[in-house]
Amino acid sequence: MQELGKQQKMVIGMVGLPARGKTYISRKICRYLNWMGFKSKVFNIGNYRRQICGTDCNSNFFDPGNKDASKARDECALLALNDMINYLRNEGDVSLYDGTNTTKQRRKLIMETLQQKFSEVQVFWVESICNDEDVILRNIQLTKLNNPDYVGKSSDEATQDFQQRIEQYAKVYEPIDMDENISFIKIIDIGNDIMIYNIQGFLQSKLVSYLMNLHIYPRPIYLSRHGESQYNVVHKVGGDSDLTQTGLMYAKQLGKYFVQELEGSRNIKMFTSTMQRALRTSNEVCELLGVEYYSLKALDEINPGICDGLTYQQIADKFPQDYEERKMNKLTYRYPRGESYLDVISRVEQIIFEIERSRLPVIVIAHQAILRCLYAYFHEHEVPEIPKLNIPLHQVIKLVPAAYYCKETRIKIDPMTGHWEIQDEATIKKVKSFLDL
Amino acid sequence: MQQYKKTQYKLILVLVGLPARGKTHISYKLNRYLNWIGYKSEIFSIKGAQQNDAQLDQNIDYELEIDPGNQQFAEVRQHLSSTAAQQLVTFLQSDGDIALYNGLTSTKADRQKLKSFFKETLKLEYQTFWIESICDDPQVILNNINESKLSRFKDKTIEQFMNHINVLAQHYESLENTENLSYIKLINIGKLVKVHMLEGYLCSKIVSFLLNLHANNRQIYLVRSCQTEYHLLDKIGGDPELSAAGKQNSQQLGDYFIEELKGNKNITLFTSQMKRGIQTAEIVGEKLGIKALKTKNLDEIDYGICDGLTVKEIAAKYPKQIKERKANPLEFKYPRGESFLDVIHRVEPIIYEIERSRDPVLIIAHVAVLKCLYAYYHCNQISEIPNIDIPINCVIKLVPIPYHCLESRVNIK
Numbered sequence: 001m002q003e004l005g006k007q008q009k010m011v012i013g014m015v016g017l018p019a020r021g022k023t024y025i026s027r028k029i030c031r032y033l034n035w036m037g038f039k040s041k042v043f044n045i046g047n048y049r050r051q052i053c054g055t056d057c058n059s060n061f062f063d064p065g066n067k068d069a070s071k072a073r074d075e076c077a078l079l080a081l082n083d084m085i086n087y088l089r090n091e092g093d094v095s096l097y098d099g100t101n102t103t104k105q106r107r108k109l110i111m112e113t114l115q116q117k118f119s120e121v122q123v124f125w126v127e128s129i130c131n132d133e134d135v136i137l138r139n140i141q142l143t144k145l146n147n148p149d150y151v152g153k154s155s156d157e158a159t160q161d162f163q164q165r166i167e168q169y170a171k172v173y174e175p176i177d178m179d180e181n182i183s184f185i186k187i188i189d190i191g192n193d194i195m196i197y198n199i200q201g202f203l204q205s206k207l208v209s210y211l212m213n214l215h216i217y218p219r220p221i222y223l224s225r226h227g228e229s230q231y232n233v234v235h236k237v238g239g240d241s242d243l244t245q246t247g248l249m250y251a252k253q254l255g256k257y258f259v260q261e262l263e264g265s266r267n268i269k270m271f272t273s274t275m276q277r278a279l280r281t282s283n284e285v286c287e288l289l290g291v292e293y294y295s296l297k298a299l300d301e302i303n304p305g306i307c308d309g310l311t312y313q314q315i316a317d318k319f320p321q322d323y324e325e326r327k328m329n330k331l332t333y334r335y336p337r338g339e340s341y342l343d344v345i346s347r348v349e350q351i352i353f354e355i356e357r358s359r360l361p362v363i364v365i366a367h368q369a370i371l372r373c374l375y376a377y378f379h380e381h382e383v384p385e386i387p388k389l390n391i392p393l394h395q396v397i398k399l400v401p402a403a404y405y406c407k408e409t410r411i412k413i414d415p416m417t418g419h420w421e422i423q424d425e426a427t428i429k430k431v432k433s434f435l436d437l
Numbered sequence: 438m439q440q441y442k443k444t445q446y447k448l449i450l451v452l453v454g455l456p457a458r459g460k461t462h463i464s465y466k467l468n469r470y471l472n473w474i475g476y477k478s479e480i481f482s483i484k485g486a487q488q489n490d491a492q493l494d495q496n497i498d499y500e501l502e503i504d505p506g507n508q509q510f511a512e513v514r515q516h517l518s519s520t521a522a523q524q525l526v527t528f529l530q531s532d533g534d535i536a537l538y539n540g541l542t543s544t545k546a547d548r549q550k551l552k553s554f555f556k557e558t559l560k561l562e563y564q565t566f567w568i569e570s571i572c573d574d575p576q577v578i579l580n581n582i583n584e585s586k587l588s589r590f591k592d593k594t595i596e597q598f599m600n601h602i603n604v605l606a607q608h609y610e611s612l613e614n615t616e617n618l619s620y621i622k623l624i625n626i627g628k629l630v631k632v633h634m635l636e637g638y639l640c641s642k643i644v645s646f647l648l649n650l651h652a653n654n655r656q657i658y659l660v661r662s663c664q665t666e667y668h669l670l671d672k673i674g675g676d677p678e679l680s681a682a683g684k685q686n687s688q689q690l691g692d693y694f695i696e697e698l699k700g701n702k703n704i705t706l707f708t709s710q711m712k713r714g715i716q717t718a719e720i721v722g723e724k725l726g727i728k729a730l731k732t733k734n735l736d737e738i739d740y741g742i743c744d745g746l747t748v749k750e751i752a753a754k755y756p757k758q759i760k761e762r763k764a765n766p767l768e769f770k771y772p773r774g775e776s777f778l779d780v781i782h783r784v785e786p787i788i789y790e791i792e793r794s795r796d797p798v799l800i801i802a803h804v805a806v807l808k809c810l811y812a813y814y815h816c817n818q819i820s821e822i823p824n825i826d827i828p829i830n831c832v833i834k835l836v837p838i839p840y841h842c843l844e845s846r847v848n849i850k
Contacts, residue, residue: 001730001732003730004790191635192633193634194630194631194633194635195629197630205648205789208648209645212632212635213641240773297775336676339733346733357638
């Protein structure tokens with residue numbers, strides 16, 4: 001189905017005053033598109049401006065009356081546009097133009113330049129509007145103060161200067177109008193109001209559905225595999241086997257972990273697959289927590305087709321050609337009568353929507369290939385890396401989405417003793433994540 | 438354990454809009470979609486309440502007409518609207534999941550009244566979502582009136598309809614944020630869409646669905662992949678290639694479409710990732726000069742442990758499963774395989790693509806998958822799915838029009 005979206009290249013233009021979440025949104029869209037198989041890249045105008053005009057630009061640089069600065073900023077915008085077009089001409093499918101683009105004149109300039117230089121491209125605009133002062137201040141504190149523009153300045157100085165910068169932009173801000181005859185989505189007050197105009201095509205439809213689900217509640221996401229299963233012990237692939245004793249003990253310990261971690265709260269959303277090993281694990285956890293889970297076929301383990309029930313050695317003996325093919329190209333290789341990792345990504349997309357939409361903590365108890373795909377989405381891993389990601393048994397991965405990335409903690413739970421070993425981010429980065437399944 | 442489809446609360450979808458704005462059409466489509474994905478959903482409307490009331494004159498459009506002489510029509514309208522709301526509550530209090538309401542909702546006062554009514558009478562957790570259809574394109578309004586006339590009020594003139602609508606328009610109040618209601622406004626068949634306070638799994642799904650609707654009456658063709666060896670051996674499932682006869686039939690299929698589509702290249706051709714689907718689609722695609730889009734969503738139902746066996750072998754080996762399937766053919770899941778419900782869920786993204794497409798769509802797939810797709814357009818109950826007839830070498834042409842779906846079948850031989 002991705003082919004439907006690849007029939008035309010696309011440029012997504014961001015619009016909005018500073019500190020309205022444009023970079024946040026564009027990076028999320030970029031992460032989602034790359035995960036889905038559309039090669040995407042964000043071109044941040046601020047970075048171009050910093051490269052060309054330096055980082056010592058206080059709010060006066062952004063005064064619309066400052067002719068020299070305006071000229072410089074226009075040049076930066078066009079440079080970024082050129083790079084964007086080159087990207088699309090070569091390997092890119094989607095370019096994201098992350099800038100304020102707050103005047104009709106600027107948007108017209110971009111549309112006309114694109115018409116001229118790359119007329120086959122589809123253009124879609126995403127405008128973020130926010131009038132909540134608290135949210136804006138929070139955005140400034142979270143993302144602007146670490147900005148290269150404010151190195152060496154106190155946080156009060158920086159906040160004040162940034163607010164003045166916003167005022168310069170506000171002087172000439174023209175929200176997108178239907179008269180401009182462009183396709184757009186306006187996200188107002190973090191999605192409380194949404195306006196969609198003239199969307200066309202598979203990809204724009206998908207993006208709109210995606211964007212409607214986003215919010216900024218910092219809720220944690222817990223990923224865990226089922227406890228050790230009988231097939232795990234004999235290294236067989238696939239099947240619908242039950243948990244071993246050890247696996248069952250892990251399930252109970254996992255429940256205890258969550259009871260403590262969630263401090264007795266029942267306000268969570270839990271998802272699992274329809275396979276025995278996951279259901280049994282989830283049952284144990286839910287009993288201790290006092291919640292119910294959602295059992296979805298979409299979370300079932302990757303289907304190994306004709307190799308179901310065989311060990312890797314048996315696969316190598318019986319189907320040597322397939323074994324080699326898989327080793328060479330684990331991402332796209334499809335088990336005969338089964339699935340590939342790409343099929344799993346497609347299948348698991350609806351879960352990503354559900355996790356994004358949830359404002360409550362989310363727990364997913366599933367399987368290795370599934371969790372590799374989900375984990376890769378949150379961590380912005382390159383898609384070819386997915387089949388090699390390290391997701392061992394008896395470990396909980398806790399992800400807390402922060403401004404532009406995800407904070408990760410891993411908790412190893414010993415099924416016998418119930419002892420926890422917490423690995424924070426620094427330790428995780430040291431451990432190599434290559435594992436041959 | 439809880440299947441994700443069932444939500445913990447009931448849902449009321451309230452339609453708002455002047456007549457001839459497509460409210461009935463939207464409610465029919467939504468209702469059909471929601472039933473198809475497994476919810477018990479029903480429409481409660483003034484029209485419906487009128488049809489169920491034998492004492493009323495069925496030739497008067499109580500929803501629309503103004504009787505300048507007396508208040509009678511307005512009173513009847515009010516009464517029918519309340520009856521519909523009452524029936525809605527009864528439905529949700531029992532086993533209904535989702536109710537669509539098409540009654541008096543044109544003013545803020547009406548809406549607050551309705552909101553209070555539900556609050557007072559519904560004794561369980563529920564969510565309300567308001568769907569407004571706005572249109573200022575005179576051609577679209579005219580089309581809608583013509584369609585209404587065709588279906589019910591043949592002896593009324595267009596002028597009469599327009600007059601009634603204009604009177605109602607004077608008191609009409611569009612949804613506003615101050616009313617504190619969660620809503621979607623569809624303006625000019627979705628060219629402009631506004632969403633306010635969207636919340637919840639179901640409402641998100643409904644919004645995504647509504648964004649794809651349009652008014653183009655385009656054709657949808659459903660065809661099975663052609664004959665394979667498995668057909669000859671009476672085996673089910675598998676991933677066999679086309680037989681010689683199958684290849685020939687594919688050629689004939691291609692020829693049929695060349696004539697049928699009259700050189701139109703703006704069609705989308707979908708097929709599965711199974712060999713027989715791909716081979717059939719490639720032959721047809723070559724004839725038409727278009728490329729087939731292959732998606733695993735259209736793969737045949739997974740027969741699990743029964744895959745590759747003949748019908749006789751299954752009867753001998755798995756008599757228990759045969760009994761189970763007979764008892765409940767819709768929900769029966771082949772061990773290590775799928776049920777029809779799983780297939781519906783798998784095929785849902787294709788429905789979105791068909792809805793979104795304004796050009797003809799051609800789908801080359803397999804029996805169980807096509808039954809599910811066909812049911813979306815034709816069946817009121819998904820329990821009918823296992824009995825649908827989808828013969829091989831037969832092109833099923835569906836043209837969805839407001840309130841119905843036209844169907845014709847052509848045997849290719």
